[in-house]
Amino acid sequence: MTMKIGLCGVCEGEHRTLQDGTLRKHNTPDGAPCPGSRRNPAAILPLTFRRWLTTQANRHGHGRDLYIGRLARAAQLYGDDWTTTEDLADAMGAAGVNPNAALVRYLTEAADEYKTVLESARQT
Ligand SMILES: [Zn+2]
Incomplete structure (x- = not known):
């Protein structure tokens, strides 16, 4: 499976996407669950x-x-x-x-x- 890293439009964090293209579950920098989890990323970022x-x-x-x-x-x-x-x-x-x-x-x-x-x- 190809790894893709997406930009979360809510917390602006960089997270892996799941097979359906949504962002995996993650927290905001202050530790709360991010509402951007399981939503489509704002952008797919070049892999580095x-x-x-x-x-x-x-x-x-x-x-x-x-x-x-x-x-x-x-x-x-x-x-x-x-x-x-x-x-x-x-x-x-x-x-x-x-x-x-x-x-x-x-x-x-x-x-x-x-x-x-x-x-x-x-x-x-
Ligand atoms: Zn987020």
Whole structure:
């Protein structure tokens, strides 16, 4: 299934769309359920690494789920002035994050999976 990210016309957040084209259930920035949930997005946004990674923050578990979920949650600390894996690595480095083996692994796993997402988006 191709991933699409839509702009919510109510909260102006970026959220995944469901198969019927509506926005998945989400909250407004203050934590209340957003009335834009399950409604059509105001726009479909071009897929970028940042947009994709932002949608992965609820992943938990083991292996790739753990790495990508952790990276997605950590990435929220570095604003949104980055769109690629390289930009994110630079933003984290500029903030003083040590590019240790774990971080490199997280970034590599995320970059690999995002490449797969892009390839499947191109085929449809
Ligand atoms: Zn919303």
